[in-house]
Amino acid sequence: MNNINRQMAAAERVIGTTxxxxxxxxxxxxxxxxxxxxDVYLEKSCPRHGRCRAIIWRGPPAYQSWAAAGQPPPxxxxxxxxxCPRGCGLCPGHRQQTCCLLLEVTGRxxxxxxxxxxxxxxxxxxxxxxxxxxWLEQLMAGGGPYNLLLSGGEPTLRxxxxxxxxxxxxxxxxxxxxxxxxxxxxxxxxxxxxxxxxGLSCVFLQFDGTDDAVYEKIRGRALLAIxxxxxxxxxxxxxxxxxxxxxxxxxxxxxxxxxxxxALARMPAVRGVHxxxxxxxxxxxxxxxxxxxxxxxxxxxxLERQTDGQIKTxxxxxxxxxxxxxxxxxxxxxxxxxxxxxxxxREENCCCKPPAADGAAKARTFVAKRWSAxxxxxxxxxxxxxxxxxxxxxxxxxxxxxxxxxxxxxxQDADTVDLARVRECPLHVRHHDGRIIPFCAYYLxxxxxxxxxxxxxxxxxxx
Amino acid sequence: MSEQISQQNLVCVKCxxxxxxxxxxxxxMGSNFPVELYKCPRCGLVFIPEAxxxxxxxxxxxxxxxx
Numbered sequence: 001m002n003n004i005n006r007q008m009a010a011a012e013r014v015i016g017t018t019x020x021x022x023x024x025x026x027x028x029x030x031x032x033x034x035x036x037x038x039d040v041y042l043e044k045s046c047p048r049h050g051r052c053r054a055i056i057w058r059g060p061p062a063y064q065s066w067a068a069a070g071q072p073p074p075x076x077x078x079x080x081x082x083x084c085p086r087g088c089g090l091c092p093g094h095r096q097q098t099c100c101l102l103l104e105v106t107g108r109x110x111x112x113x114x115x116x117x118x119x120x121x122x123x124x125x126x127x128x129x130x131x132x133x134x135w136l137e138q139l140m141a142g143g144g145p146y147n148l149l150l151s152g153g154e155p156t157l158r159x160x161x162x163x164x165x166x167x168x169x170x171x172x173x174x175x176x177x178x179x180x181x182x183x184x185x186x187x188x189x190x191x192x193x194x195x196x197x198x199g200l201s202c203v204f205l206q207f208d209g210t211d212d213a214v215y216e217k218i219r220g221r222a223l224l225a226i227x228x229x230x231x232x233x234x235x236x237x238x239x240x241x242x243x244x245x246x247x248x249x250x251x252x253x254x255x256x257x258x259x260x261x262x263a264l265a266r267m268p269a270v271r272g273v274h275x276x277x278x279x280x281x282x283x284x285x286x287x288x289x290x291x292x293x294x295x296x297x298x299x300x301x302x303l304e305r306q307t308d309g310q311i312k313t314x315x316x317x318x319x320x321x322x323x324x325x326x327x328x329x330x331x332x333x334x335x336x337x338x339x340x341x342x343x344x345x346r347e348e349n350c351c352c353k354p355p356a357a358d359g360a361a362k363a364r365t366f367v368a369k370r371w372s373a374x375x376x377x378x379x380x381x382x383x384x385x386x387x388x389x390x391x392x393x394x395x396x397x398x399x400x401x402x403x404x405x406x407x408x409x410x411x412q413d414a415d416t417v418d419l420a421r422v423r424e425c426p427l428h429v430r431h432h433d434g435r436i437i438p439f440c441a442y443y444l445x446x447x448x449x450x451x452x453x454x455x456x457x458x459x460x461x462x463x
Numbered sequence: 464m465s466e467q468i469s470q471q472n473l474v475c476v477k478c479x480x481x482x483x484x485x486x487x488x489x490x491x492m493g494s495n496f497p498v499e500l501y502k503c504p505r506c507g508l509v510f511i512p513e514a515x516x517x518x519x520x521x522x523x524x525x526x527x528x529x530x
Contacts, residue, residue: 343494343527365525386470387484387512388499392519395496399526 012036015064019084022046023287023414026446028084031418038062038297042416054415055290057325059297061313066297067325069318085422086452088442089435098436099321099363099426101139101146102179105132105164106153111181113219127432132164135430136171142436147175147364149204156184156191162198169199175368177202179244181219182230189233196237202271202371203234207243209255210262217251235269240373242271242405247294248278256299257306263404264334268374272405275299279411281444281451288415296328296410303406307340311406315342319407321363323424329407331370333398343399363426370405412440414447473510475503482510489520492527 013035020031020042031044033056040057057063084093106126127135139146148168155161155178168176178195182205185192205227208214212222234241245252245259256275263270277294280287300313311330318324332340412421417440425438437453445451473482482501487509489496502509511520 369526387501387515389496389515389519391496391498392489392523395494396519396522396526 015040018042019419020044021085021414021417021419021444022049022446023052024049024447026086026414026444026450026452028082028086028419033063033418035063042418052415054288055293056295056410056416056418057297058293058295059301061297061300063297063325066318069324084419085438085441088437088453089431090428090437093423094425094438095423096321096426097361098143098146098428100149100177100367100428101144101436102149102151102427102429102439103132103135104152104429104432105150105155105161106158108157109152109154109181110157110183111154111219111221114217126158129160129163129167133167133171135434136168136173138434139430140171140173144171145173147177147367148173149177149179151179154181154183156180162191162194162200165195165198165200175201175364175372177204177242177371179204179206180230181206181223182227183223185233186226186229189236192233192237192239196239200239201368202240202242202373203230204242204244204274205230205234206246207259207273208245208248209252210258211255214252214255218246218248231266231269235266238373240271240371241266241269242371243273244276245273246276246278247299249292249294253294253298253302254306256302257308260303260307260311260404260406264338264340267334267404268401270404271371271373272407275406275408277408277410279440280413280415281411281440287447288413293416296325296408299408300328310340312342316406319363320366321361321426323421325410325418326412326421326425327407327409329405332404332406334402334404340404343403370403374401412444414444417441417444470501470510470512473501475506475508477508478503478505480505482508491524494523494527496523 014032015035016033018031018033019028021027022029022044024046025048027046027048029044029046031042034041034043034053038059039055040063041053042056043051043053045051084091108126150161150164158164161178165176176199178200180203182203185203206219207227208218210224212224215221215223231241243259243263245255247253247256259273263273277296277299278292280292297313300316303311304313311332315330315332316328317330319327319329331343333343334340409427412418422438422441425440427439428436429439429442431437431442431453435453442453443451470482474480475482480503483504484499485502485504487498487500487502489498500509500511
């Protein structure tokens, strides 16, 4: 990295060293974190393909103070686990247990989005129910239960999705959520009823904006009416909904406040908004420039600006059980007049960090409680006669019916991947060969669309 | 202590006087919850029933602790 150091201007400071991948060949290479004012870049040089640099943090809050909220980075990240992440499944060098496990239950899709982390729309051979049952058995034997995320492709193309959910519960997985574009949920009431009866805990609904121009650009067709119908059906059948916007600069980064207002108007059916700044793996039109990226601090700042300060950057904290630069979240109670009040308590200046197992367990429990439908998540408290606890009852009722969780996850692609972050990842994917692989390591692709772990989709099979 | 025992019959061991219902504020991580619990009118000792501690209070604590 000496050459890189020499080339840096005086205003630039190296604030960390780590390991990354060459976006051309996915070879593991050393990398540095370079601060330029409030911005931070990941910079690296491949002996074969040369130097590259990508923005990973733009503006306040300051990267270093935010990052300090997490576990200290592994000192050996640049040297240990020489085959990381090519050698995944989880290895002794991985520093986090599984919180949420993603199962790809189909490769088929009924949209053809220009942006798709899963590069869906390929393959006719869904894994059979018996195969999935075997996966579930293996997962329980291997450390489960975890929160399960059924994904694809578009999982609702499977008629037997309710049966998969039933089997998951029967095998002891308490929380099952569904990644979906909502098309079938909007159109097929009987199907939604079946999903609810099977015990679907939560729908993770792709939701990119509040007007159709956004959907036409990102998803290739107008979808807003479909999204509204899907939310209404989930509400009717008491399935919690989390809106999941992919934020793409210049396309929908001005819609962030409107998405929050849309969610507030549909509480308690909508339990939260989970923003995902666009990442460039899977399917994307061209190699990304810095202007194509939208970072976590920009999202927090946009939330503050676009909600007229109702949401504040200072409300957000890194989420437990993962690298602080991968995610952020804030929880709000909504007053009768529509005002938002952050309700999560916080021990400031706490010097103790939870061990990895505790972090993953806390994150699992939190997600299950906050994203399930209202009234489904609360344990019935033992009544306490003879004492008056109305304030506790009111608070518990409020977090059940008038709480909204705003969260975000910054996925890493081949340009931005930091192996210190990968090693902290609790969101994992079950490879069809049985390996458990951190999400970003599973989905990232090189410039030619080749993945480290995932079979390349056949472009001829896309719809 | 069994929850079957009526709290109305509880006596403060230190002061030897019966507990009476009174205003108490439960505080945790910056949030305050005014409740009515049995407490000693003399020294202020508060009796928190086990069902309350392991039920609603624990739920509120968990919610405030966030993830």
